[in-house]
Amino acid sequence: MEAKLTTKKILISISYPPLDSSKGTPFLTQNRQFQWTNTGNVIFPVIPAYAATYLQKKGYKIFWDDAIAEKISYNVWLKRLVNKNPKIIVLETKTPVVKKHWQIIKDIKANFSKKSQPVIVLMGDHVTALPEESLKYSSVDYILTGGDYDFMLANLVDHLYNKKPLAPGFWYRDKNKICNSGKFSLKHHNLDVLPIIDRKLTKWHLYAYNNTNYKYKPGAYIMSGRDCWWGKCTFCSWTTIFPGQSFRSFSVKHTLAEIENLVNNFNVKEIFDDSGTLPVGPWLKELCDELIKRGLNKKVKIGCNMRFGALNQEQYNLMSKAGFRFILYGLESSNQKTLDLINKNELVKNAVNTLTLVKNAHLEPHITIMIGYPWESRKDIEKTLNRARQIFKKGLADSMQATIVIPYPGTPLFKYCEDNNLLLTTDWDDYDMRQPIIKTSLTSQEQFNLVQSLFKGIINPEFIIRKILSIRSIYDIKFLANYGIKYIQKLKDFS
Numbered sequence: 001m002e003a004k005l006t007t008k009k010i011l012i013s014i015s016y017p018p019l020d021s022s023k024g025t026p027f028l029t030q031n032r033q034f035q036w037t038n039t040g041n042v043i044f045p046v047i048p049a050y051a052a053t054y055l056q057k058k059g060y061k062i063f064w065d066d067a068i069a070e071k072i073s074y075n076v077w078l079k080r081l082v083n084k085n086p087k088i089i090v091l092e093t094k095t096p097v098v099k100k101h102w103q104i105i106k107d108i109k110a111n112f113s114k115k116s117q118p119v120i121v122l123m124g125d126h127v128t129a130l131p132e133e134s135l136k137y138s139s140v141d142y143i144l145t146g147g148d149y150d151f152m153l154a155n156l157v158d159h160l161y162n163k164k165p166l167a168p169g170f171w172y173r174d175k176n177k178i179c180n181s182g183k184f185s186l187k188h189h190n191l192d193v194l195p196i197i198d199r200k201l202t203k204w205h206l207y208a209y210n211n212t213n214y215k216y217k218p219g220a221y222i223m224s225g226r227d228c229w230w231g232k233c234t235f236c237s238w239t240t241i242f243p244g245q246s247f248r249s250f251s252v253k254h255t256l257a258e259i260e261n262l263v264n265n266f267n268v269k270e271i272f273d274d275s276g277t278l279p280v281g282p283w284l285k286e287l288c289d290e291l292i293k294r295g296l297n298k299k300v301k302i303g304c305n306m307r308f309g310a311l312n313q314e315q316y317n318l319m320s321k322a323g324f325r326f327i328l329y330g331l332e333s334s335n336q337k338t339l340d341l342i343n344k345n346e347l348v349k350n351a352v353n354t355l356t357l358v359k360n361a362h363l364e365p366h367i368t369i370m371i372g373y374p375w376e377s378r379k380d381i382e383k384t385l386n387r388a389r390q391i392f393k394k395g396l397a398d399s400m401q402a403t404i405v406i407p408y409p410g411t412p413l414f415k416y417c418e419d420n421n422l423l424l425t426t427d428w429d430d431y432d433m434r435q436p437i438i439k440t441s442l443t444s445q446e447q448f449n450l451v452q453s454l455f456k457g458i459i460n461p462e463f464i465i466r467k468i469l470s471i472r473s474i475y476d477i478k479f480l481a482n483y484g485i486k487y488i489q490k491l492k493d494f495s
């Protein structure tokens, strides 16, 4: 490879090419369940942003190329990329768009001259599960497996330009033979080695406004943990790149440095921590105490993902005092059999108990629900939907997302469906939540009707009156108006 190039001359592009579809905008990166959405929401890719910052610190030039967030056309994007002429192009992919990425790789290779062919890298949960597939069906050069894109990309660049050995976790071709450097390992990667994210480099403003996780804007994303300290739900696509037992977090000091940078230098008003589940225990107590001590609780609101049954009233009260506002929970189902089969390790009764504690602490909980589990009957689904309606009627949740469960390659749920002949298709294009993939006793239309009836059913008079009575400021009015619009757009996602 081009060992004579100095690091300053090596341009690395972290790219999200436009993915044109009548279904809407793709939700990639740390969205554990892929969706096309009509809501216009965009998500900041946190780990790729660490990769960009880390590589820049090592002296490489970075091009942050998120054409999805920039909303530019495919042709404009491709021309711009060719003009930039990067040596390495990195693409994060997911199951429903992997075939599109194979075609894009073909287009990139065809548009770059023979002399300046870039090295193309694919990363993400799908290619971690099926690394050979992309090498077989596309001209990608390297498959990066596991979720530590930052450490792994730094190693790959060092390998290509400084002849360092390749770390375990890469798949590539050698004389037309598919080879790999061994199973990826996360345990030697100390997250605190990473610099805080360079927000200008990673164009933070593109992601600061259009996201329903923010009531106060501009907003920003962080991830203080990788990824979830439970990490064993059988449907969760990110357990493929961050298997259970591999959970690590940044130190509280590092997390506070991220928060202070966003508040002091970018005037960010709300931060969403997109760790699969936020670290708890002494880590969370220390974070809350420091947020209060440093006065950050008066300057910024914080949101996060959490599990039912993980925290008590005192802990939620402390979070509320420390500036937390928005907490997301995966309810998934109200059938204990389902929670057990998906290895959620939760009790149905925990949901209402936890939501009561959360509301007592004046926090705003959001719940996510899935239908279409292969073992659930219509009666089981209705039980979940009725429970969700009751939760809203009692004012125990402020917002909700309902989706159809999709078995992604690499997850135990996919294997279960494969072993039991329950997959309706293995055309990855169809794994986008727009149609059921798992054989169940209900037709697709029946499943969609149920999801839509739930979205419509939660908007009852009690809910509306409670929302109006909860208005305290102009932020609340704007947020509610925006939420109403996104809600209608969301219904379109399931039409």
Ligand code: SF4
Pocket (backbone or CB within 6 Å): 032, 227, 228, 229, 230, 231, 232, 233, 236, 239, 276, 277, 307, 330
């Ligand atoms: S709780 Fe389950 S679904 Fe949520 S991030 Fe952890 S493993 Fe994934």
